[in-house]
């Protein structure tokens with residue numbers, strides 16, 4: 710699971726070319742208990 714850093718919506722599935730389906734933003738935060746790494750999907 711990923712969270713868009715712009716609109717804060719949850720995106721369940723994300724591949725390399727996917728943008729946020731809600732706002733089109735391309736930076737996401739990985740939703741895991743331990744780490745939260747920013748992922749740039751291009």
Ligand SMILES: [Zn+2]
Pocket residue numbers: 713714715716717718729730731732733734
């Ligand atoms: Zn978004």
